[in-house]
Amino acid sequence: MKEKENRELLSEYSLEEIAEVFVRIRRENYLIHMIPNGVSVSLCADGLAALGARPLMAVAPEEMTEIVSQADSCVINLGQLTKEKQEAAELALKQGAESGKPLVLDPVGCGASRFRMEAVQELLNMPWRGILKGNRSEIYSIQQGKLTKEGIDSIKERSLTRQIPQARVYLVTGETDDILWETGKTEISHREGIYRNLVGTGCLTGAVAGACYCAAAQIVEETQERSQAVQIETEAGKQGGAAEALKSMKLAAVATSLAMAYVLEQAGKAEGYGRAKNALLDALEQLSEKNFLEWLLWRQTCSDRIDTGLWQLL
Numbered sequence: 001m002k003e004k005e006n007r008e009l010l011s012e013y014s015l016e017e018i019a020e021v022f023v024r025i026r027r028e029n030y031l032i033h034m035i036p037n038g039v040s041v042s043l044c045a046d047g048l049a050a051l052g053a054r055p056l057m058a059v060a061p062e063e064m065t066e067i068v069s070q071a072d073s074c075v076i077n078l079g080q081l082t083k084e085k086q087e088a089a090e091l092a093l094k095q096g097a098e099s100g101k102p103l104v105l106d107p108v109g110c111g112a113s114r115f116r117m118e119a120v121q122e123l124l125n126m127p128w129r130g131i132l133k134g135n136r137s138e139i140y141s142i143q144q145g146k147l148t149k150e151g152i153d154s155i156k157e158r159s160l161t162r163q164i165p166q167a168r169v170y171l172v173t174g175e176t177d178d179i180l181w182e183t184g185k186t187e188i189s190h191r192e193g194i195y196r197n198l199v200g201t202g203c204l205t206g207a208v209a210g211a212c213y214c215a216a217a218q219i220v221e222e223t224q225e226r227s228q229a230v231q232i233e234t235e236a237g238k239q240g241g242a243a244e245a246l247k248s249m250k251l252a253a254v255a256t257s258l259a260m261a262y263v264l265e266q267a268g269k270a271e272g273y274g275r276a277k278n279a280l281l282d283a284l285e286q287l288s289e290k291n292f293l294e295w296l297l298w299r300q301t302c303s304d305r306i307d308t309g310l311w312q313l314l
């Protein structure tokens with residue numbers, strides 16, 4: 001059963017399709033609106049630009065509906081949360097859901113204070129479809145409704161439940177990233193290379209997910225259109241909306257996780273914290289080039305050799 005789940009995911013997305021996500025971001029120059037935090041705003045804006053996307057960082061509730069309407073996707077990062085930011089996040093999720101935009105929510109440090117936890121729970125109770133990206137501690141806090149008081153980091157080992165709402169995909173980051181959805185789960189290991197904990201890489205992961213989600217939605221839609229052109233309408237086809245949306249979210253999460261594994265590996269080779277941050281941005285720029293597909297193929301070959309698989313069995 002576990003093996004079947006894993007094979008299904010492998011057959012769902014080829015490495016070429018994953019690499020195509022980044023070629024598309026550069027070609028389409030998606031406008032990614034992010035409600036950022038002051039600590040990582042430059043890294044996220046630079047990171048999106050390095051990918052070939054167009055960042056737009058807006059925070060004022062007064063302009064949120066207009067801004068979300070014109071963006072291709074919206075990433076809501078709750079770091080440095082204030083009441084005003086919470087209001088902006090609610091408006092962004094509402095407008096994003098109404099206009100069917102790809103949405104990513106990053107509940108930064110939601111286990112650190114009651115204020116953050118309550119705000120996150122309210123936002124999660126709203127009806128929107130999208131990706132929830134958090135470290136293991138943040139997702140644990142959300143699932144258990146408990147404060148973990150680990151600051152913004154994930155320090156302790158935490159077990160997560162498999163109860164994921166239907167319209168959401170969770171991208172849980174750490175040494176191994178977990179991608180969870182209502183009926184399944186996969187793991188992507190980041191253990192290769194030397195890892196350096198650079199401030200803002202969690203936020204950057206959310207920003208990258210926002211860009212990947214735009215490309216993934218287009219890729220999935222085009223694949224669906226091609227298959228509909230040769231098929232008569234089936235029951236599965238009629239229910240295509242939710243299934244397609246789930247596929248886009250999963251492809252976006254897988255592409256984000258592997259891209260971050262690649263860029264963090266490049267950053268890990270640089271000497272010194274400052275150089276590592278620049279190496280991270282330079283590596284983001286390479287994702288749309290053939291280096292990244294070659295790295296994916298190389299990684300798969302290595303994984304096959306040590307018999308773990310690119311996507312680890314669950």
Ligand SMILES: Nc1ncnc2c1ncn2[C@@H]1O[C@H](COP(=O)(O)OP(=O)(O)O)[C@@H](O)[C@H]1O
Binds near residue numbers: 205
């Ligand atoms: N020990 C680790 N080894 C390799 N990569 C890691 C490790 N911990 C986190 N990462 C990666 O670093 C990025 C940021 O994740 P994380 O540090 O968990 O987020 P946050 O900054 O929100 O706590 C993600 O791409 C994640 O996969």
Ligand SMILES: Cc1ncsc1CCOP(=O)(O)O
Binds near residue numbers: 039040202
């Ligand atoms: C340090 C800090 N404090 C509030 S937001 C923030 C940045 C979060 O960075 P990361 O992406 O590494 O979790």
